[in-house]
Amino acid sequence: MxxxxxxxxxxxxxxxxxxxxxxxxxxxxxxxxxxxxxxxxxxxxxxxxxxxxxxxxxxxxxxxxxxxxxxxxxxxxxxxxxxxxxxxxxxxxxxxxxxxxxxxxxxxxxxxxxxxxxxxxxxxxxxxxxxxxxxxxxxxxxxxxxxxxxxxxxxRFDAGYRRVQAAVRAGELGFVHTIRANTHDQAPPAAAYIATSGGIFRDCSVHDFDVVRFVTGREVATVYATGANQGADFFTAAGDVDTGGALLTLDNGTIVLVSATRYNGAGHDVRLEVLGEKGSLGVGLDRSLALDSAEPGVDFPPGPRHWSFMDRFQPAYxxxxxxxxxxxxxxxxxxxTVRDALEAFQVAEACEQSRASGRPIALAEIAAA
The missing domain is CATH 3.40.50.720 (NAD(P)-binding Rossmann-like Domain)
Structure with a gap:
């Protein structure tokens, strides 16, 4: 029955x-x-x-x-x-x-x-x-x-990002003037994946776009993006880039610098730095930081580096x-929500359009299209 x-x-x-x-x-x-x-x-x-x-x-x-x-x-x-x-x-x-x-x-x-x-x-x-x-x-x-x-x-479920969100929302940092966010893969995925990925901003930086909204509670007003290829030919064949950068302006004037690359041989490096009037906080600055200091006699605390997003974010998943x-x-x-996904996707879309046209793109242009 x-x-x-x-x-x-x-x-x-x-x-x-x-x-x-x-x-x-x-x-x-x-x-x-x-x-x-x-x-x-x-x-x-x-x-x-x-x-x-x-x-x-x-x-x-x-x-x-x-x-x-x-x-x-x-x-x-x-x-x-x-x-x-x-x-x-x-x-x-x-x-x-x-x-x-x-x-x-x-x-x-x-x-x-x-x-x-x-x-x-x-x-x-x-x-x-x-x-x-x-x-x-x-x-x-x-x-x-x-x-x-x-x-x-x-x-959104990573302890570091949640700590920064709480600090920003509580006013601990004063007004936030600058944010730096990066998603740097240790090595590129297969060519077949790149061909269907949607591009570096939609595939990689979209996580940064979402978490900037999550941390600040603000929306992106304008973007200005660029990108380049110095690695495998299949990025160019797919109309993509292996490295991208974007300058975002939030609706309250906060400046956000976003970078992404498929070639970060030192390890999988995902970080967020939030710089405010009264203080600054960073995410990803831990024992697994995929960065060495060039200062004489200075070194970051050693530890096993992350080699993929699965290594980095298992607890968050x-x-x-x-x-x-x-x-x-x-x-x-x-x-x-799906609305959150739409907002982040629209920022990525604006970045791809900016990269292609070489001009700043207002998010209002994307919403009106």
Missing amino acids: QAPVVDRRTQLFGELVIERHGRLTVTLTKVHATAMRIGLVGVGRIGAFHAHTLASLDTVDELVVTDANLAAAGALGSELGVAVADSVTALLGAGIDGLVIAAATPAHAALLSEGVAAGIPTFCEKPVAATLSETLALTALVERSGVPVQIGFQR RAELAAFVDVARGAAPSPC
């Missing part, structure tokens, strides 16, 4: 409330108190890591995984002792309470749409879509639905999934 269809939005989350600007939010009037069953799509590097995390959480009672490569899904299912669905359709029909999308980027938009249409709270790795028009359409779809969606910007389970059970609102 077919199971009855349940309107999960009513069952788990209560009424929808329209906020100013016409955006939808959720009033959490009912918390899911029974066993939580989470579905995962995609068992590649990040998907497998998410599966291990979900399987280890006390708040998750059952995990169901699937992948376009069913053999890979089966192997992971056997390793973790969890169920395997033979398709996304089967997964969505398996009575799951939350959906985690960790499939390849081109599949994100369709999977997110399916999850929302089924009324299932959904976590989706960035980006939600490959283009701005698709991202705008998905944002509208999600906000109309009222289904909770969390986007995977894991830096775990924390964001634990937060999503709370979202899925109705205990908390989404800490990183």
Whole structure:
């Protein structure tokens, strides 16, 4: 006998409330108190890591995984002792309470749409879509639905970034005049990845764009970006650059300097420096700092360096999934919404346009396009 269809939005989350600007939010009037069953799509590097995390959480009672490569899904299912669905359709029909999308980027938009249409709270790795028009359409779809969606910007869950956010919001630094943010990969990914990545600003710097908004609570007003290639030819072939830089001006006048590269041989180097009237704070200035001092007799505390984003942000990845389970059970609102993803994507889009045109781009131009 077919199971009855349940309107999960009513069952788990209560009424929808329209906020100013016409955006939808959720009033959490009912918390899911029974066993939580989470579905995962995609068992590649990040998907497998998410599966291990979900399987280890006390708040998750059952995990169901699937992948376009069913053999890979089966192997992971056997390793973790969890169920395997033979398709996304089967997964969505398996009575799951939350959906985690960790499939390849081109599949994100369709999977997110399916999850929302089924009324299932959904976590989706960035980006939600490959283009701005698709991202705008998905944002509208999600906000109309009222289904909770969390986007995977894991830096929001890193202890250092959260400490800086608290300091900025509490006024400990006075007014913030300058921010420096960098995402420097130790080595480039494969050529096939670069061809579909969307470019260095959409793929790498988008994390910096999001976390600057997260830390400051401000929006980006204008960008001026550039980039260059000194490495592999496949960057040029893809219309991309291996190194990029952007000057952002926030809506309160704060200046943000952003840099990204695929060639940082010293190690994976992700940092944020927030410079204020009364003080300054930095993230990533620890024993794993991928930087040596040229000053005679001076050295940074030695320690093992990070060689990938997985090394650097493992605790943050775990924390964001634990937060999503709370979202899925109705205990908390989404800490990183599809609207947040749209805002960061628009900054990346502006940077790509600035790099191509050689002129500053106002975010108002992107919003009006």
